[in-house]
Amino acid sequence: MSSRKLLTGNEALALGALHAGARVITGYPGTPSTGAIESLLAMEPPSVYVEWSTNEKVALEIAAGAAWAGQRALCTMKMSGLNVASDSLYSVAYSGVVGGLVIYVADDPGVSAGMCEQDSRGFALLADLPLLDPSSVAEAYQLTRLAFDLSEAVGTPVLVRLVTAIAHTSAPVEVGEPLPLPEREPQLLRDIARFTKAGAAICMQQHRDLIVRLEEAGRWLRQAGLNSLQIAEKNSHPRLGIIAGGVVNAYLEEGLEIATRWGLDPRSVSTLRVRAPHPFPSDEVRALLQQVDMVVVLEELEPHLERGVYVEAHRRGFPGRIVGKLDGTLERVGEYDVRHVVRGIAAALGFSIPPDLFAAETEAEQLAAPRPITVCPGCPHRGTFLAINRAIRRAGYRRDQVMVTGDIGCTILGMNPPFDTVWNEVAMGASIGLAQGYVHAGVKTPVIATIGDSTFFHAGIPALINAIQHAVPLTVIIMDNGWTAMTGMQVNPSTDEEFQPPGGRRVDIAQLVPALGVEHFFVVDPFDLDGTTAVIQQALALPGVKVILSRQECAIQAQRRGHRAGTVRVVPENCNLCKLCIMLTGCPAIDLGTEAVMIDSALCYGCGLCAQVCNRDALVRISE
Amino acid sequence: MKTEKSLDIFLIGVGGQGLLTIGEVIAEAALALDLPACFYPYKGMAQRGGLVKAQLRLGRSAVGPNIPPQGADLVIAMEVSEALRAVRVLRPGGEFLLFGERWLPTAVMLGKAAYPALEVVLEQVRAAEGRDIYLPPDTLPSGLPANLFVLGAAVGRTRLGDILPAIAVEEAIQRRWPRDPERNLAAFRAGCRNQE
Ligand code: SF4
Ligand code: SF4
Numbered sequence: 001m002s003s004r005k006l007l008t009g010n011e012a013l014a015l016g017a018l019h020a021g022a023r024v025i026t027g028y029p030g031t032p033s034t035g036a037i038e039s040l041l042a043m044e045p046p047s048v049y050v051e052w053s054t055n056e057k058v059a060l061e062i063a064a065g066a067a068w069a070g071q072r073a074l075c076t077m078k079m080s081g082l083n084v085a086s087d088s089l090y091s092v093a094y095s096g097v098v099g100g101l102v103i104y105v106a107d108d109p110g111v112s113a114g115m116c117e118q119d120s121r122g123f124a125l126l127a128d129l130p131l132l133d134p135s136s137v138a139e140a141y142q143l144t145r146l147a148f149d150l151s152e153a154v155g156t157p158v159l160v161r162l163v164t165a166i167a168h169t170s171a172p173v174e175v176g177e178p179l180p181l182p183e184r185e186p187q188l189l190r191d192i193a194r195f196t197k198a199g200a201a202i203c204m205q206q207h208r209d210l211i212v213r214l215e216e217a218g219r220w221l222r223q224a225g226l227n228s229l230q231i232a233e234k235n236s237h238p239r240l241g242i243i244a245g246g247v248v249n250a251y252l253e254e255g256l257e258i259a260t261r262w263g264l265d266p267r268s269v270s271t272l273r274v275r276a277p278h279p280f281p282s283d284e285v286r287a288l289l290q291q292v293d294m295v296v297v298l299e300e301l302e303p304h305l306e307r308g309v310y311v312e313a314h315r316r317g318f319p320g321r322i323v324g325k326l327d328g329t330l331e332r333v334g335e336y337d338v339r340h341v342v343r344g345i346a347a348a349l350g351f352s353i354p355p356d357l358f359a360a361e362t363e364a365e366q367l368a369a370p371r372p373i374t375v376c377p378g379c380p381h382r383g384t385f386l387a388i389n390r391a392i393r394r395a396g397y398r399r400d401q402v403m404v405t406g407d408i409g410c411t412i413l414g415m416n417p418p419f420d421t422v423w424n425e426v427a428m429g430a431s432i433g434l435a436q437g438y439v440h441a442g443v444k445t446p447v448i449a450t451i452g453d454s455t456f457f458h459a460g461i462p463a464l465i466n467a468i469q470h471a472v473p474l475t476v477i478i479m480d481n482g483w484t485a486m487t488g489m490q491v492n493p494s495t496d497e498e499f500q501p502p503g504g505r506r507v508d509i510a511q512l513v514p515a516l517g518v519e520h521f522f523v524v525d526p527f528d529l530d531g532t533t534a535v536i537q538q539a540l541a542l543p544g545v546k547v548i549l550s551r552q553e554c555a556i557q558a559q560r561r562g563h564r565a566g567t568v569r570v571v572p573e574n575c576n577l578c579k580l581c582i583m584l585t586g587c588p589a590i591d592l593g594t595e596a597v598m599i600d601s602a603l604c605y606g607c608g609l610c611a612q613v614c615n616r617d618a619l620v621r622i623s624e
Numbered sequence: 625m626k627t628e629k630s631l632d633i634f635l636i637g638v639g640g641q642g643l644l645t646i647g648e649v650i651a652e653a654a655l656a657l658d659l660p661a662c663f664y665p666y667k668g669m670a671q672r673g674g675l676v677k678a679q680l681r682l683g684r685s686a687v688g689p690n691i692p693p694q695g696a697d698l699v700i701a702m703e704v705s706e707a708l709r710a711v712r713v714l715r716p717g718g719e720f721l722l723f724g725e726r727w728l729p730t731a732v733m734l735g736k737a738a739y740p741a742l743e744v745v746l747e748q749v750r751a752a753e754g755r756d757i758y759l760p761p762d763t764l765p766s767g768l769p770a771n772l773f774v775l776g777a778a779v780g781r782t783r784l785g786d787i788l789p790a791i792a793v794e795e796a797i798q799r800r801w802p803r804d805p806e807r808n809l810a811a812f813r814a815g816c817r818n819q820e
Contacts, residue, residue: 006651136686165689166689168665168666168667170661171661172655247689248688250689251687251690252686335690358693358695359694361693363748364745365709365712367708368740369729369737369738369739369740370731370737371638371706372729374673583730592733
C-alpha cells in the first residue's frame with residue numbers, strides 16, 4: 001500500500017532511507033541538507049540511531065563503520081561538508097562497504113545559503129563512486145531507496161545529490177511500505193587487504209576493485225533504467241535530441257510547450273533524462289546519438305554530462321552539433337529554469353527568442369529599500385560585535401587597522417551594518433588559521449579571530465592548537481550561544497546538557513581551552529557591554545594566544561522556551577530621538593515613534609544593549 | 625501541461641509575517657483536491673525581518689520549482705517595499721495582491737535610505753501590465769493573523785479562488801491547526817469577505 005504525502009525533498013530522502021532499512025544515520029547541519037536529519041529526529045524512529053555529529057568527516061566515519069559492520073547507514077551534509085569528509089570518503093570508496101552506505105550531499109546552485117556553487121558530481125568522478133541525481137521530490141524518495149540496494153548489490157558507497165530546488169521544495173510523494181528488512185546482527189570482519197591501506201600492493205588492488213565496482217554499478221543502473229531514453233515518435237528534420245540532468249528534467253515539458261510556438265512538435269524530440277550521471281551513461285547516450293542530428297545538453301553548474309557527451313560523440317564519430325555550456329550557449333552559474341531549456345532548443349534549431357519573452361525588468365526592484373540581514377533582536381552576537389568595535393577604538397586603533405577574521409554561521413552577520421566588524425569568510429573553523437596567516441605576514445596591529453561554538457568544535461580546535469603550539473600572538477573570540485543556530489537550531493557539543501540526547505554530555509569550552517594551555521583565557525557576558533569591551537581591550541595588549549569566551553544562549557532558542565533576559569522600557573521624556581540606539585545596535589525590535597523610540601515588546605528579548613548605548617537614560621532595563 | 629487549473633504563484637514578504645505558511649496551506653489544500661502542487665520556499669537565513677519569498681506552482685504534474693520572469697499568474701506580496709522585487713516575475717495581465725504592511729529597514733529609520741511610497745509600487749505593477757489588488761493593513765481585524773487574512777483575500781479576490789474553493793482551504797486550516805483552528809479560520813474568512 002502506498003500513500004500520497006506532501007513532503008520536502010529532504011523529508012522524502014530521509015523517509016526513503018528509513019524505508020530502505022537504514023539503522024545508523026549521521027550528519028552535520030548545512031543548508032540546504034539540514035531538513036533530512038531534522039525530520040528523522042522529529043519522527044524518533046524506533047531502533048534507528050540518528051545523530052548530529054561534530055563535523056561531516058566524523059559523521060561519515062561513523063556511518064562507514066556501521067556499514068562495515070553490515071548495517072545500512074545514511075550520512076547527510078551540504079556540499080561544503082563533503083569537502084571536509086572527502087579524505088575519509090576516498091579511503092572508504094577504496095575499501096567498499098558491507099551494508100549499504102548512502103551519502104546525501106546537497107548542492108546549492110543559485111546560492112540560497114551564501115557559499116560556493118560547488119557541483120558535487122565532481123566528487124563522484126574523483127572518488128569513482130556512483131551518484132544519483134533525482135529530478136523531483138518524488139524521485140528523492142524512490143532513488144534513495146534504490147541507492148541502498150545499489151550500494152549492497154555492488155558493495156560501494158553511493159552518493160545521492162539533491163539541489164536546493166529539490167531539497168527545500170514540497171511536492172506530493174508516493175510513499176511506499178518500509179522494506180521488511182530483518183534485524184541484522186553486527187559483524188566484525190577482519191580483512192586487512194580490504195579495510196587497511198597497508199602497502200602499495202593492497203592499495204592498488206583496492207583501486208582495481210573500485211574501478212570494477214563502478215563498472216558493475218553502471219550495469220546495475222542501466223538495468224534499473226534510471227536514465228530514461230525516449231526516442232521521438234515523429235520524424236523531423238533536423239532531428240533534435242535533449243539530454244537533461246537532475247532537476248533540469250522537471251523543466252523539459254514546460255520548455256517544449258513554449259517551443260511549440262515556433263512550430264516544434266514535442267513528439268519529434270528525443271530525450272535522455274539522466275538521474276544517474278556517474279558512472280557516465282555511455283550506452284544510453286550512444287543510443288540517443290544514433291537517432292538525432294544535434295543534441296542539447298541541459299544541466300546546472302559544471303558541464304559534467306556535456307563533457308561525457310563530447311567523448312561519446314568523438315568515439316562514435318557523431319557529426320552533429322552539441323549545444324550546451326562548452327559552446328557558450330548556457331552558463332555555469334545559478335539555478336536553471338525553463339528559460340535555459342528554451343534557449344538551448346532555440347540555439348540548436350536556430351529560432352530567435354523574442355526579446356520580450358522572459359524579459360526580466362529590474363527597474364522596480366531598484367526602487368526597493370535595501371534590507372541587509374542582521375542578527376535577531378536580543379542576539380548575543382550583537383553585544384560581542386559592539387564590544388569588539390569599541391575595544392579596538394579604546395585600544396587606540398582605527399577600525400580599518402585591525403583585522404577581524406570571520407567564520408561560518410550567525411557570527412558572520414558581523415560583516416553587515418551596523419557592525420561592519422568582520423572582514424572575511426572562508427570555511428568552517430577557518431577564521432583562526434586565517435588570522436595566523438595575517439600575523440605571519442607581518443601585520444603589527446592586533447589580529448582578532450571570531451568563531452561560533454559549533455564551528456569551533458567542527459574545525460576550529462586544530463587551528464587553535466596550531467596557534468598555541470607556535471605561540472602566535474592572536475585574540476580568538478569564541479561566541480558561544482550553545483546552538484548551531486544559523487541552520488535552524490541544532491544541538492552541538494556546547495548545548496546545555498538538558499537538550500543533549502539521552503545520556504549525552506555537554507563539552508564545556510571553558511574547560512577545554514584552558515586545558516590546551518592557553519594562559520590568557522577570559523569568559524565574558526556579551527550582554528554586559530562595558531565588561532566585554534574592557535576584557536577585549538585588555539586582551540589586545542597581552543602577548544601570545546588569548547581566548548575570550550563570549551557566552552550567552554541564542555535569543556531565539558531561549559525565547560522559544562519563554563525565557564527573557566529582562567525587560568527594557570522607554571522613558572519618553574528622556575528620548576530626544578537621536579537614534580543612537582538604532583544606529584549602533586540595529587536591533588529590529590526598536591522602532592521610531594513620533595516623540596520617542598518605541599520597543600516592540602513581542603520582539604524584544606530584554607538584552608539591554610540598547611539601554612547601554614543610550615546616553616540619555618531614555619531606555620532602562622529591568623532584569624528578570 | 626499548462627491547463628485551466630494551473631496557476632503559478634509568487635509570494636514575497638519579510639521574515640516573521642508567516643508568509644511561508646500561506647504557501648504551505650495552499651499546497652496542502654491542493655493535495656487534498658488531487659491538484660498537483662510544487663512549493664519552493666526561500667528562507668534566506670533564520671533571522672527575523674529579512675526577505676522571504678516562495679514559488680508555488682499549481683496544477684501541472686511535471687513542473688520545475690522555479691517560475692521564470694514574467695511567468696507568475698499571481699503575486700502575493702505582504703510588504704510594500706519588498707513587493708517591488710516581485711514585479712519582474714509577474715506575467716502581463718497577472719494579478720498582484722499587495723498587503724500594505726511596511727517593515728522599515730534600519731537604514732530607512734536612520735534616514736540613510738529611501739522607502740518607496742505605496743503609489744510608486746502600484747505604478748510599477750501597472751507598468752508591468754499587472755492587475756493590482758490592494759489590501760490596506762487597517763482592514764485586518766485586530767488580533768487576527770495577517771497571513772491567513774491575506775490568504776483569504778487571495779482566495780476571495782483572485783483566480784486562486786477559481787481553482788481552490790474556500791472550503792478546501794478551510795479544511796486544510798483545520799488539519800493544520802487541529803486543536804485551535806478558530807483564530808486562523810476567522811482571519812481567513814475575514815480576508816475572503818474583504819472587498820477593500
Ligand atoms: S533590549 Fe534593546 S537591543 Fe535588546 S532586544 Fe530589546 S530592543 Fe533589542
Ligand atoms: S539565530 Fe540566534 S545566534 Fe543567530 S542571529 Fe538570531 S539570536 Fe543570534
